[in-house]
Amino acid sequence: MKGRRYDIHTSNACEVSNAILKNAREYPIATLVEHTRWNVSASFTKRREASNGWKGPLTSYAVKTIQFSSEKGRRMNVTAFDSLLFQVSSKFHQDRVDLREKTCTCHAFQTLEIPCAHAMSDIGFRKADALEFTEEWYRSETLRETYREVIDTTLDRLQWQ
Ligand SMILES: [Zn+2]
Structure with a gap:
């Protein structure tokens, strides 16, 4: 099973690491760690700010996915067995x-x-409301909570004890 994306356009941790280290592979280890910290911090900040602007209860990814499914589902025929079990043709x-x-x-x-x-x-x-059948990690509030923590800055290497 592929990883879930949540509207973030990377597919796995290796892809993320490679993107972050693309121009930093030859750095000394302390510089490499600081470079990585800075990039992750910038990425979290960007996602935090983007998610703070969302008005609805679901992420933009979830809204787009539901709209696409909804449009496609309109052309299907439904036979209900009860209110929650049905066949779709x-x-x-x-x-x-x-x-x-x-x-x-x-x-x-x-x-x-x-x-x-x-x-x-x-x-x-x-x-019915699609929100009721969508898992909580697609909610804007969940995504905001994910990136709520700020990755703090570090001192310059010359200031380390
Ligand atoms: Zn299906």
Whole structure:
């Protein structure tokens, strides 16, 4: 399973490290550590400031994903077995969605933990709130909390004891 992205355009820790160290590989170790600290701090600051500007309850990534799924789900036919279990038919597929378990036979719902197009077909049909079926790490408040801590500055090497 690929890592979750949360609207951050890096896929894994190696990618992040390589990007940070791209121009610093030949530095002495203390300079390399300070360079890394500075870059991580700048990255956290940028993400903190971006997330502070979001007005809605969900991150921009979640909003875009739900809008895309919702649009796609509008073209599907829903057969409800009860209020939370239903079958969704599209042109070449049939999928089963269980909103109690937050699962779908396409596996996107349980993998991303955000409603897939099949789930959105019913959520849209019933005018239910997608937020109810979206995990809390897609909430703006969760992301703000993630980057709330400030990575403090360090003294110059000549000031170290
Ligand atoms: Zn699905």
